[in-house]
Amino acid sequence: MTAGLAAIVALGSACTGHGLSRKKEQQVEKQVRTRGLIIGFEGLQPFSGHRADDLTKKVAKDVKLAQAATSGNASVHLPLVAAAYAHGQPVYIVGYSLGGNEARKLAEKCQRTGYPVDILFLLDPGAMGVFRGTIPSNVRKVVFYQSGTYDSSLRGRPRSEFLEDASRTEVEFEDMSRQSHLNLPSHVAKKIRDQIKYNSVRPAARSG
DSSP, rough: HHHHHHHHHHHTTTSOSSSSOOHHHHHHHHHTSOOOEEEEEETTTSSTHHHHEEEEEEEEHHHTTTEEEEEOOGGGGHHHHHHHHHHHHHHEEEETTTTTHHHHHHHHHHHHHHHHHEEEEESOOOOGGGGOOOBTTTTEEEEEETTOOOTTTTSSSGGGGEEEEEEOOOOEEETTTSSSTTTTTHHHHHHHHHHHHHHHHHOOOOOO
């Protein structure tokens, strides 16, 4: 094996996969009977590595959630959301960098099937200008975290025009300008955890 090929293989092994194993699906489907669900989407691979996966695993451990993460492939998570919804459990979605658009896509798929999303977390979303469309109205709250080395493709701080229905979705923006784009996921775990803890004491919205 050449040095270049070895490097590519090594990078690939350090990346979050595009899909979920059946074992992982079954594990999550069992866990959401008694706990909420957090789903993560990575940024551009192999550069993103497993940052979103690590972040959502940490949050899940801290607040006792079921967890899954992929690099793209929003559709693979829909059965997990359905299982959580069937048991009255909250759903949280995290999108990092390019994964922000996949997170939004999953929220849209949830809307079409009548599933609410409790909080959508977007970390430097839409890198390279690929964040498309608006945040659907089934999202109760969207929280944006923006690093200091990221030129937001959302045309600045999020405003009501990024929402399908500003009367149904709360927007929160947090300036993380002291952090770099690559370091952002490792610095927002506590913030996301606290958002989820606060959300857990609010009356749950179970309608689409």
